[in-house]
Amino acid sequence: MSSDEQSDKECPLCMEPLEIDDINFFPCKCEYQICRFCWHRLRTDENGLCPACRQPYPEDPVNFKPLTALDVQKIKTEKRQKQQQQKIKICESRKHLSSYRVLQKNLVYVVGLSARVADPETLKKPEYFGKYGRILKVAVGSSPSLNGPQSASCTAYVTYARYEDALRAIQAVNNAQLDGRIVKASLGTTKYCTNFLRSQPCYKPECMYLHDVADTEVSFTKDDMHLGRHAEYEKRLIESTLREKSQRRRASIMTNTSGKPSKSESVEYGPDSRSTPMENSHDREKISHSRSPSSDKNMKKTIKQTNGEVPENQPCSVANNKLINENKGADKENEARSQLEKILESANDVPSSAMLEQQTVIPATKVNEGIGSRQVLLDKILGLNIEQFRSRLSEWISSSQNVVPLITTTCGSIEKMFLNTKEKMDVNNVKIPSNSNSLQSANNTAPCDWQRALGICGKVDNLTTKNAVNEFPTTFSNSQTKMLPKSTRLSVHSDDDLGFDPISESAKGLADLLEEEKTILPQCSTQNISGMASVSSSLMSLGLQCGWPSMGISNGASPMSLRNALGTDIDSATTTTTTNNYSCANIDCFSQPIKLSSQTAQTFTQQSVFHTNQYSPHPYFPPPKPQMARVNNFVNPATNLAFNSAQPQRCPSFNNNTQYHSNVSLAAANQIDGTKLHEWQEGFRALLPNVNVRFVPDLSIAGYPPSRTSPMEMQRTTNQFSSTLNYDQTLPMSAQLLNPMTSPAPPPVPSINSYSHPSQQWMMPPPGFSYISKR
Amino acid sequence: MASALPRRITKETQRLMNDPVPGISAVPDDSNARYFHVIIAGPEGSPFAGGVFKLELFLPEEYPMAAPKVRFMTKIYHPNIDKLGRICLDILKDKWSPALQIRTVLLSIQALLSAPNPDDPLATDVAEQWKNNESDAIRTAQEWTRIYATGD
Numbered sequence: 065m066s067s068d069e070q071s072d073k074e075c076p077l078c079m080e081p082l083e084i085d086d087i088n089f090f091p092c093k094c095e096y097q098i099c100r101f102c103w104h105r106l107r108t109d110e111n112g113l114c115p116a117c118r119q120p121y122p123e124d125p126v127n128f129k130p131l132t133a134l135d136v137q138k139i140k141t142e143k144r145q146k147q148q149q150q151k152i153k154i155c156e157s158r159k160h161l162s163s164y165r166v167l168q169k170n171l172v173y174v175v176g177l178s179a180r181v182a183d184p185e186t187l188k189k190p191e192y193f194g195k196y197g198r199i200l201k202v203a204v205g206s207s208p209s210l211n212g213p214q215s216a217s218c219t220a221y222v223t224y225a226r227y228e229d230a231l232r233a234i235q236a237v238n239n240a241q242l243d244g245r246i247v248k249a250s251l252g253t254t255k256y257c258t259n260f261l262r263s264q265p266c267y268k269p270e271c272m273y274l275h276d277v278a279d280t281e282v283s284f285t286k287d288d289m290h291l292g293r294h295a296e297y298e299k300r301l302i303e304s305t306l307r308e309k310s311q312r313r314r315a316s317i318m319t320n321t322s323g324k325p326s327k328s329e330s331v332e333y334g335p336d337s338r339s340t341p342m343e344n345s346h347d348r349e350k351i352s353h354s355r356s357p358s359s360d361k362n363m364k365k366t367i368k369q370t371n372g373e374v375p376e377n378q379p380c381s382v383a384n385n386k387l388i389n390e391n392k393g394a395d396k397e398n399e400a401r402s403q404l405e406k407i408l409e410s411a412n413d414v415p416s417s418a419m420l421e422q423q424t425v426i427p428a429t430k431v432n433e434g435i436g437s438r439q440v441l442l443d444k445i446l447g448l449n450i451e452q453f454r455s456r457l458s459e460w461i462s463s464s465q466n467v468v469p470l471i472t473t474t475c476g477s478i479e480k481m482f483l484n485t486k487e488k489m490d491v492n493n494v495k496i497p498s499n500s501n502s503l504q505s506a507n508n509t510a511p512c513d514w515q516r517a518l519g520i521c522g523k524v525d526n527l528t529t530k531n532a533v534n535e536f537p538t539t540f541s542n543s544q545t546k547m548l549p550k551s552t553r554l555s556v557h558s559d560d561d562l563g564f565d566p567i568s569e570s571a572k573g574l575a576d577l578l579e580e581e582k583t584i585l586p587q588c589s590t591q592n593i594s595g596m597a598s599v600s601s602s603l604m605s606l607g608l609q610c611g612w613p614s615m616g617i618s619n620g621a622s623p624m625s626l627r628n629a630l631g632t633d634i635d636s637a638t639t640t641t642t643t644n645n646y647s648c649a650n651i652d653c654f655s656q657p658i659k660l661s662s663q664t665a666q667t668f669t670q671q672s673v674f675h676t677n678q679y680s681p682h683p684y685f686p687p688p689k690p691q692m693a694r695v696n697n698f699v700n701p702a703t704n705l706a707f708n709s710a711q712p713q714r715c716p717s718f719n720n721n722t723q724y725h726s727n728v729s730l731a732a733a734n735q736i737d738g739t740k741l742h743e744w745q746e747g748f749r750a751l752l753p754n755v756n757v758r759f760v761p762d763l764s765i766a767g768y769p770p771s772r773t774s775p776m777e778m779q780r781t782t783n784q785f786s787s788t789l790n791y792d793q794t795l796p797m798s799a800q801l802l803n804p805m806t807s808p809a810p811p812p813v814p815s816i817n818s819y820s821h822p823s824q825q826w827m828m829p830p831p832g833f834s835y836i837s838k839r
Numbered sequence: 840m841a842s843a844l845p846r847r848i849t850k851e852t853q854r855l856m857n858d859p860v861p862g863i864s865a866v867p868d869d870s871n872a873r874y875f876h877v878i879i880a881g882p883e884g885s886p887f888a889g890g891v892f893k894l895e896l897f898l899p900e901e902y903p904m905a906a907p908k909v910r911f912m913t914k915i916y917h918p919n920i921d922k923l924g925r926i927c928l929d930i931l932k933d934k935w936s937p938a939l940q941i942r943t944v945l946l947s948i949q950a951l952l953s954a955p956n957p958d959d960p961l962a963t964d965v966a967e968q969w970k971n972n973e974s975d976a977i978r979t980a981q982e983w984t985r986i987y988a989t990g991d
Contacts, residue, residue, distance in 0.1 A: 077903050077937045079847035096938070106937070110904050115938035 075099040077115065084139060090127040092117065154263040162261055165253035166274055167282040167294050169227035169301065170200075172234055173252035174220045177204075178243040182218035193222050196236065197229025217245065221252050231305050234298075251298045253284070574751055844872055847903055851941050863945045865896065873898040877909075877945060881988065882953045886980035887915065890988025894924075894948070896941065906935035907944060916976070916983040918957045918966040926951070927961040 073082045075098050082089075086099045096116035098106075103121070106112060112120055172193070181192065184202040188194050193202075203221040224230040230251070237249040257273035259266040266275060284294045852872070855865045862882070868874040877894040881887030893912040899905045909931060911924035919927040930939060930947055960966030969976040 077847070078845065079850045102937070105904065113936075115936040118934075118936060 075102055077102040091121055091125040093126050158261045161256045163285055164283045166278040167251055168254050170224045170230045171252035172222040172230050172249055174249045176245050176247045177218040196233040198225040200225055860942050879949055882949055885953045886977045887952050887984050890984035892988055903937040906931050914987040916980040918955050918960045918969045921961045
């Protein structure tokens with residue numbers, strides 16, 4: 065069976081882990097869970113009883129839910145997730161190691177090599193790095209040199225089998241000259257293998273990266289390397305090795321001290337052989353051969369010196385030899401002491417150690433007497449001191465040189481950081497244009513709104529200007545349509561005012577004509593009554609000429625209307641009064657609105673409509689009001705046959721009348737209803753079938769746009785023309801009515817003729833005026 | 840499973856070694872993993888108290904589907920155990936269940952020593968004595984325990 069790590073359950077019979085399918089398998093009611101294999105075996109090979117309750121197993125399992133494909137997938141995914149989590153944990157535990165660099169004791173990092181020797185095989189030779197120990201591997205690379213004049217220098221990583229050899233190589237090679245260049249060496253660092261960090265096996269046979277976790281002492285981060293901690297660790301290693309070497313030197317010093325008696329013995333033989341110099345020298349040589357090589361060298365030197373000095377002073381040579389030996393011993397001791405002191409001191413105190421060395425040299429010089437011997441000794445001592453000083457300096461420089469790879473690494477890291485910052489800047493730059501684009505889009509939208517607003521404002525302005533322009537030409541067209549003999553400024557304004565009054569007069573005339581035609585046939589007595597009314601109105605006008613006050617006029621008018629209403633037919637009376645006296649008709653209508661007939665109502669509405677139209681342009685022409693009053697005087701005398709009366713006396717009274725008139729018309733306009741207006745308009749159109757009549761309110765009600773103002777103007781012109789014709793027609797009627805007593809039959813005939821012949825109507829005003837002149 | 844030692848036997852053996860039953864020890868034989876050397880101490884309050892009885896236990900090929908074979912190696916005066924050491928216990932015969940284990944079997948045997956069942960005897964003479972004269976039977980049992988179950 066395949067074992068599942070996920071399921072911890074086991075079959076109690078066979079102790080094997082339950083499979084995924086067996087987890088939900090319960091073959092017995094007692095829910096004693098076993099694997100299907102054991103279940104099958106119990107049923108087929110055994111007694112078929114449940115091991116727990118000893119009851120027979122049923123044919124089918126009591127509780128068995130087979131897993132669906134989804135469940136299987138879920139379980140598998142869960143397993144994978146767990147495995148991945150484990151791997152991630154391992155990776156995370158090793159992730160922090162990627163930033164560490166481990167100092168390798170057996171790895172030497174060399175800088176400043178020339179191209180000639182930058183070859184693994186060459187560097188492995190005994191002449192170069194091979195002499196310090198067995199080398200495992202050499203890796204060579206080229207890097208840009210920090211020195212300007214030099215073209216390029218090469219670097220090398222040398223891996224020794226033993227770390228002691230690596231340390232010795234560093235001490236020897238650091239600050240050494242090779243092909244005219246100064247070579248610097250230090251311990252190298254190594255990274256962790258990426259496969260190791262990812263917890264994967266590394267398949268590279270020669271992979272030199274680390275595959276195990278190293279000690280924290282030799283693990284350094286970039287910051288640590290920047291601070292130079294790895295260099296400090298290197299110093300400690302070198303110092304520890306130096307201590308070991310110093311111990312060895314102490315042992316050698318002891319051997320030297322043991323060698324002193326031999327030297328004294330040689331000195332003792334000297335005096336014995338003074339008689340024969342040649343024999344003495346031979347004896348010394350024999351003695352020297354029997355001793356150590358170093359002592360041989362020393363004896364040779366002493367022999368040479370004695371040979372040189374024998375001809376001059378033999379006793380002095382003996383003394384010099386003794387002194388020289390003593391001095392040498394002292395020098396050796398001094399060297400050992402200085403070395404110990406140097407070891408104890410830190411690298412920073414190198415100059416002070418040099419001073420100490422110089423101080424130790426002074427007593428030796430004093431002791432020496434011979435010039436040649438002095439020079440030789442001084443050279444030796446100074447040479448040693450200089451070498452040691454150089455080694456110290458080289459160590460110090462090497463410690464400072466160790467910073468160089470740090471600098472390179474820091475430069476590299478800085479470059480990387482700079483590149484990262486550049487990338488970030490690029491990202492920011494990429495973002496900034498998008499922001500600017502959004503700003504531009506915002507700006508674009510803002511101007512669009514502004515432009516739209518401006519457009520709307522412009523349109524509104526255009527509309528207002530168009531409306532103004534439309535209204536302005538109408539007034540001019542109204543003025544142009546008028547054709548009167550006088551052409552002064554007053555006449556111009558009067559023409560504007562006359563433009564509306566004649567229309568009302570024409571409407572009244574038409575209504576009168578229709579009523580007269582109807583009344584002539586059924587009723588003849590009404591004509592007489594209408595004639596009496598006209599006579600009374602003329603008398604009233606004459607009273608005005610006499611100079612009655614305005615209040616008297618108004619009082620007289622009201623009783624007049626009341627009498628007419630009581631005594632005569634309302635329709636005919638009102639029509640005649642309207643034709644003869646404009647103000648009286650208005651008063652009558654205002655006083656008795658209920659008793660008005662349909663025709664009078666239509667006439668009244670027409671008047672109100674025209675008045676409203678008349679008042680609309682007033683905001684543009686406020687001054688013409690008094691002139692309008694004069695115009696009314698001009699019209700009323702014509703109708704009342706009192707044209708030649710004095711104007712100054714009549715101005716105040718007519719002004720009052722006109723104000724009253726305007727008030728009445730405005731009130732009437734407020735009372736008008738849409739239905740009545742419509743009925744009136746239909747009636748008016750029926751009266752004039754041949755003429756296309758259209759009213760401004762109708763157009764406004766219809767909702768025509770301002771662009772249709774031009775056809776309105778044309779229609780208005782037509783209306784005014786027709787109204788002018790009607791106006792001319794009314795004058796002869798009034799004239800003829802003045803003579804009704806003589807013959808009632810002739811009046812309708814001339815009216816018909818005047819209507820059929822427009823040209824004759826234009827010739828009628830002179831007769832009217834002639835009648836006035838006759839009177 | 841048939842060829843190699845079953846997982847169950849291995850696990851039971853480990854558990855017996857790591858977590859032994861008080862008064863009972865079962866050690867597998869060196870040469871045969873299916874053969875166990877068992878020692879059961881006489882339960883307190885019974886005529887077999889103070890005695891140490893040796894048994895042998897063998898797991899057959901069909902185990903756990905078949906009951907293990909257990910036999911007393913020490914002489915004992917018990918109505919359900921004959922002279923040859925064979926044990927008359929229901930769970931070792933027809934009442935065996937695969938759910939039972941070695942430790943449960945040994946505990947049952949230890950319980951049988953405390954509560955003999957003369958009605959289902961394996962040694963008729965002992966059973967008769969146990970029925971007719973229980974005090975003498977108990978005395979005899981104690982004597983046998985002292986004679987055979989001690990001093991090993």
